Amino acid sequence: MISLEGISKSFKVAKRSAGIKQAAKALFIREHTIVEALQNISFSIDEGQIVGYIGPNGAGKSTTIKVMSGILVPDCGTCSVMGYTPWKDRVAYVRNIGVVFGQRSQLWWDVPVIDSYELLRDIYKIPTVSYKANLSMLVETLGLNDFLHVPVRQLSLGQRMRCEIAASLLHSPQILFLDEPTIGLDAVSKLAVRKFIKTINKERGVTVILTTHDMSDIEALADRILMIGKGALLYDGTLGKLRNRFGTQRTITVDYREYMQPIDISGAARLSWTPERAVYSFDTEHVAIAGVISRLSEQVELIDVAIETTPVDELILQLYKEHQI
Numbered sequence: 001m002i003s004l005e006g007i008s009k010s011f012k013v014a015k016r017s018a019g020i021k022q023a024a025k026a027l028f029i030r031e032h033t034i035v036e037a038l039q040n041i042s043f044s045i046d047e048g049q050i051v052g053y054i055g056p057n058g059a060g061k062s063t064t065i066k067v068m069s070g071i072l073v074p075d076c077g078t079c080s081v082m083g084y085t086p087w088k089d090r091v092a093y094v095r096n097i098g099v100v101f102g103q104r105s106q107l108w109w110d111v112p113v114i115d116s117y118e119l120l121r122d123i124y125k126i127p128t129v130s131y132k133a134n135l136s137m138l139v140e141t142l143g144l145n146d147f148l149h150v151p152v153r154q155l156s157l158g159q160r161m162r163c164e165i166a167a168s169l170l171h172s173p174q175i176l177f178l179d180e181p182t183i184g185l186d187a188v189s190k191l192a193v194r195k196f197i198k199t200i201n202k203e204r205g206v207t208v209i210l211t212t213h214d215m216s217d218i219e220a221l222a223d224r225i226l227m228i229g230k231g232a233l234l235y236d237g238t239l240g241k242l243r244n245r246f247g248t249q250r251t252i253t254v255d256y257r258e259y260m261q262p263i264d265i266s267g268a269a270r271l272s273w274t275p276e277r278a279v280y281s282f283d284t285e286h287v288a289i290a291g292v293i294s295r296l297s298e299q300v301e302l303i304d305v306a307i308e309t310t311p312v313d314e315l316i317l318q319l320y321k322e323h324q325i
Contacts, residue, residue: 001045001046001047001081001082001174001175001207002044002045002068002080002081002082002175002207002209003043003044003045003078003079003080003081004041004042004043004044004064004067004068004077004078004079005042005077005078005079006040006041006042006076006077006078007038007040007041007042007064007067007074007076007077007078007079008036008038008039008040008041008074008075008076008077009036009037009038009060009063009067009072009074009075010034010035010036010037010075011034011035011037012032012033012034012035013032013033013034013035014030014031014032015031015032015033036230036231037060037063037231038060038063038064038067038074038231039230039231039232040077040232041060041064041077041228041231041232041233042077042233043226043233043236045207045209046207047174047205047207048201048205048206048207049207049208049223049224050197050201050207050208050210050221050222050223050224051208051209051210051222051223051224051225051226052210052211052212052217052218052221052222052224052225052226053065053209053210053211053226053228054211054212054213054215054218054225054226054227054228054316055227055228055229055234056229056320057213059228059229059230059231060228060230060231061179061211061228062101062179062211064228065099065177065179065209065211067079067086067087068081068086068177068209069086069094069097069099069177070086070087070090070093070094071087072087073087081093081097081175082096082174082175084096095124095171095173096173096174096175097173097174097175097176097177098168098169098171098173098175098176098177099168099176099177099179100161100164100165100168100176100177100178100179100181101179101180105152105160105164106120106164106167106168107152107160107163107164107167108152109151109152109153110151110152110153111151111152112148112149112150112151112152113144113147113148113149113150113151113152113155113163114148114149116152116163116167117135117166117167117170120167120170120171121170124170124171126170126171126172130172131170134169134170134171134172135166135170138166138169138170139166141196141199142162142163142165142166142192142196143162143192144162144163144166147159147163157184157185157189158185158186158188158189159189161181161182161185161189161193162189162192162193162196164181165178165181165193165196169200169206172204173206174205174206174207175206175207175208175209176197176200176206176207176208176209177209178197178208178209178210178211178212179211180211180212180213181193181210181212182194182212182214182217183212183213183214190214190216190217194217194220194221197210197221198221208221210222215311215312215313215316216312218239218312219239219312222239223238224236224237224238225237225238225239225242227316227319229320234319235319239312242315242316242319243309243310243315246310246314246315246318246319248283248284248285249281249282249283249284249310250281250282250283250284250289250307250308250309251271251279251280251281251307251308252268252279252280252281252282252289252292252293252305252306252307252308253277253278253279253305253306253307253308254277254278254279254280254296254300254302254304254305254306255276255277255302255303255304255305256276256277256278256296256300256301256302256303257276257300257301257303258275258276259275259276259299259300260275262278263278263295263296263299263300265280265282265287265292265295265296266287267282267283267286267287268280268281268282268287268292269281269282278296280292289307293305
């Protein structure tokens with residue numbers, strides 16, 4: 001459905017030192033530096049996937065989204081989305097995609113939300129029956145009833161983001177590009193947005209490309225992760241493969257009937273101990289979880305066992321370090 005081959009994009013950025021003299025000099029002699037935003041990016045995405053596109057600030061995530069949505073023209077390389085070249089077939093192409101930029105609004109600031117939706121219906125020439133069916137589904141699923149007739153400027157960030165997502169889906173796109181859709185949202189709004197993304201993906205087969213710094217979004221939604229750093233693609237795979245690569249460390253916390261002697265387990269490090277609780281750390285490549293639990297149950301009467309895996313944020317950080325980002 002989406003195919004990028006050898007996409008590169010650079011920007012000329014003005015360079016100037018601080019101070020009045022340097023400011024005056026810049027009026028006559030301008031110095032520039034070239035920033036390589038994307039360097040030979042290649043990947044493909046199948047229909048119906050939810051792909052998490054991640055990377056540090058300035059890595060090139062938003063630039064890639066803008067190329068795929070037809071906003072930017074790359075310096076070289078090819079991009080095909082549903083058979084369209086985004087920046088060449090823009091009018092026909094945008095009828096098939098929805099785009100949400102977390103820090104930019106596509107709604108009109110001083111008018112009620114419903115008026116923006118009516119205008120978008122005319123822009124996309126959405127048939128009345130389809131518009132009403134889509135609006136009804138979006139309002140119900142995203143909980144928009146209470147603020148459909150409220151001007152956008154009076155909405156909270158979470159309310160506005162839900163309205164933005166609805167606006168991007170009124171014309172029934174096949175692909176949804178989400179650039180930081182949960183930025184600044186509270187826990188309730190985040191859960192509502194995540195649930196909705198899962199729903200449209202499962203029920204309507206909408207392909208979703210999600211960029212975010214919130215790794216809990218990635219863990220909750222993404223079938224596949226693409227990681228970019230300094231304009232180059234560094235990782236393409238599932239979260240499970242990433243865990244197998246970096247996340248073999250486990251922490252086990254056990255509660256038991258009072259036992260006055262610490263228990264040592266071969267291959268596991270005891271992090272803490274009390275007569276009623278102990279915490280161990282071990283690597284599953286060398287020690288089996290079942291073996292640890294079995295060894296403990298031989299010595300004490302277990303009440304509760306909790307096993308923790310390496311957080312996703314730490315897995316991503318280790319991947320960054322491997323590539324020295």
